[in-house]
Amino acid sequence: MAERPYIVGNWKMNGTRAMLSEARAIDRAAQRYMKVEVAVAPPYTLIHAVHKEAEQIGVGAQDCHPGAEGAHTGDINASMIADAGAKFVILGHSERRQDHSETKDLINAKIESALEAGLRVILCCGEPLETRDAGKAERYVLDQLKAALPLFEDPAERLTIAYEPIWAIGTGRTATSEDIAAMHSAIRALLNETYGEEASSLVRILYGGSVKPDNARDILATPEVGGALVGGASLSAESFLGIVVGASEAEEA
Numbered sequence: 394m395a396e397r398p399y400i401v402g403n404w405k406m407n408g409t410r411a412m413l414s415e416a417r418a419i420d421r422a423a424q425r426y427m428k429v430e431v432a433v434a435p436p437y438t439l440i441h442a443v444h445k446e447a448e449q450i451g452v453g454a455q456d457c458h459p460g461a462e463g464a465h466t467g468d469i470n471a472s473m474i475a476d477a478g479a480k481f482v483i484l485g486h487s488e489r490r491q492d493h494s495e496t497k498d499l500i501n502a503k504i505e506s507a508l509e510a511g512l513r514v515i516l517c518c519g520e521p522l523e524t525r526d527a528g529k530a531e532r533y534v535l536d537q538l539k540a541a542l543p544l545f546e547d548p549a550e551r552l553t554i555a556y557e558p559i560w561a562i563g564t565g566r567t568a569t570s571e572d573i574a575a576m577h578s579a580i581r582a583l584l585n586e587t588y589g590e591e592a593s594s595l596v597r598i599l600y601g602g603s604v605k606p607d608n609a610r611d612i613l614a615t616p617e618v619g620g621a622l623v624g625g626a627s628l629s630a631e632s633f634l635g636i637v638v639g640a641s642e643a644e645e646a
């Protein structure tokens with residue numbers, strides 16, 4: 394893998410200003426683990442405040458509206474999150490696909506607006522349990538990605554993939570190393586086919602789904618795992634940094 398492992402905390406709908414002390418602690422400690430790239434995606438309300446705290450870590454958003462400014466009550470677009478200090482945005486997360494009925498077309502429109510605003514994109518994919526049980530997980534995940542990949546003209550600079558099996562999110566259940574390696578390798582083959590091996594090699598494929606300090610090292614040592622997208626365990630500096638340590642150890646092993 395050409396780049397450092399990338400550990401991203403997705404705070405989801407958690408966090409008030411009291412969480413800024415966690416962000417500060419993560420930022421200060423991350424300076425000791427320079428072999429790992431660390432970032433957090435707080436809720437919109439905290440992006441600017443975390444950005445002001447962050448000397449070492451990256452800051453991103455969890456979503457954006459695809460449109461330009463205008464009459465969309467309650468929405469936040471890509472240029473607004475960039476203005477607040479976000480450098481990346483998570484798109485296509487299964488919780489948005491489910492809770493907000495996000496379609497591939499909508500996700501693609503969001504990708505285009507994020508790229509236009511100069512943001513990097515963490516593009517999520519992942520199958521429900523019944524799809525895995527039916528033996529159709531790989532086709533499902535690759536289909537999710539196929540429509541979006543051609544939108545990235547400079548994937549090395551702008552694209553990170555996050556593979557998150559839906560049944561592993563927030564459940565305490567992780568995929569086996571074999572399952573993770575097989576899916577990441579299928580995604581890598583699709584990236585190679587789409588962009589060529591050189592550009593593809595610079596696109597990291599993160600794993601997400603119940604990553605914790607006690608399983609991080611093993612997951613991150615799995616072939617083709619270039620980092621982790623972490624939900625619950627990113628909400629305290631102590632557990633999130635435990636994952637950063639695991640990534641650092643996996644990198645050195």
Ligand SMILES: O=C[C@H](O)COP(=O)(O)O
Binds near residue numbers: 561563604623
């Ligand atoms: O974006 C993060 C993922 O949905 C994983 O969440 P989790 O670590 O709480 O399972």
